[in-house]
Amino acid sequence: MSTLKLATFNINGIRSRLPILLSWLEREAPDIVCLQELKARDDAFPIAEIRAAGYGALWQGQTSWNGVAILARGSDPVESRRGLPGDPADKQSRYLEAAAHGVMVGCLYLPNGNPQPGPKFDYKLAWFERLIKHAAKLYESGHPVVLAGDFNVVPTDEDIYNPRSWRKDALLQPESRTCYQRLLAQGWTDALRHRHPDERIYTFWDYFRQHWPRNAGLRIDHLLLSADLAPRLEDANVGRWVRDLPHPSDHAPAWITLAQKSSAPKKAARKRARGKS
DNA sequence: ATGCCGGTTTGAAACCGA
Numbered sequence: 001m002s003t004l005k006l007a008t009f010n011i012n013g014i015r016s017r018l019p020i021l022l023s024w025l026e027r028e029a030p031d032i033v034c035l036q037e038l039k040a041r042d043d044a045f046p047i048a049e050i051r052a053a054g055y056g057a058l059w060q061g062q063t064s065w066n067g068v069a070i071l072a073r074g075s076d077p078v079e080s081r082r083g084l085p086g087d088p089a090d091k092q093s094r095y096l097e098a099a100a101h102g103v104m105v106g107c108l109y110l111p112n113g114n115p116q117p118g119p120k121f122d123y124k125l126a127w128f129e130r131l132i133k134h135a136a137k138l139y140e141s142g143h144p145v146v147l148a149g150d151f152n153v154v155p156t157d158e159d160i161y162n163p164r165s166w167r168k169d170a171l172l173q174p175e176s177r178t179c180y181q182r183l184l185a186q187g188w189t190d191a192l193r194h195r196h197p198d199e200r201i202y203t204f205w206d207y208f209r210q211h212w213p214r215n216a217g218l219r220i221d222h223l224l225l226s227a228d229l230a231p232r233l234e235d236a237n238v239g240r241w242v243r244d245l246p247h248p249s250d251h252a253p254a255w256i257t258l259a260q261k262s263s264a265p266k267k268a269a270r271k272r273a274r275g276k277s
Numbered sequence: 278a279t280g281c282c283g284g285t286t287t288g289a290a291a292c293c294g295a
Contacts, residue, residue: 012284013283013284013285015284016285017284037284037294039284040285063285063286064284064285064286064292064293065284065285065293065294112293112294112295113295114294114295152294152295164278165278166295170295204295206281206282206295207281207282207283208280208281208282208283209278209280209281209282218295249283250282250283250294250295
């Protein structure tokens with residue numbers, strides 16, 4: 001394995017989206033997958049089908065809404081955290097963390113926050129504060145970490161087809177964007193934006209108003225890399241073909257590839273080879 | 278440009294997402 005492929009996908013219902021999930025896994029074969037919006041209880045997670053596709057999995061389900069999962073190709077992810085710290089009363093399934101293929105992965109589904117203002121927006125900002133606090137610890141740990149998921153934040157006006165009709169939306173509020181920038185200021189690299197600094201990249205297209213055929217999208221699914229991983233970033237993009245399948249999610253998977261960490265013996269061998277020539 | 282679509286729920290209308 002020369003590269004490690006990581007992806008995040010808001011599937012909008014894992015049961016009704018199972019055929020699409022399996023097609024995508026078969027064609028793209030990502031090594032690590034973060035899923036959001038399972039919309040299924042723990043006992044309804046299709047673990048048999050996912051195992052049959054060659055993946056181990058961890059999941060945190062919930063009736064009707066939310067729900068996150070981490071999949072690892074050919075291995076079982078090792079759980080390190082279930083739920084964000086900071087609010088024991090918060091029962092929503094929005095954060096799962098695990099180690100797989102030598103990387104620590106935080107899979108998150110940040111609250112949408114609409115309507116705004118209101119209690120839902122307050123919850124979004126409070127959740128974001130908890131994430132910022134926890135992310136700081138992860139970043140400072142020095143481990144190779146990826147924070148991946150549906151952040152429900154359009155970082156800048158370059159990340160939306162046209163901000164005009166979304167100005168009052170929770171995804172574009174200055175408070176939401178400031179939180180995202182504060183997170184990045186810890187040192188994280190926004191992989192898709194880093195790889196494509198001047199391109200319009202979207203990960204979500206509304207089901208109606210012909211948003212997909214018009215490519216009227218939003219970039220709200222992000223993969224953030226720790227200092228250890230950022231130099232290993234090789235490529236990043238969006239699996240737009242998945243949005244074109246019958247009965248798609250309103251999101252498409254966003255993915256990155258990372259160079260495998262070169263081992264010390266190999267490096268020493270190359271040095272020896274250079275010395276001899 | 279207002280959930281207009283789509284998923285889910287103790288089984289139809291209502292709530293939710295972005």
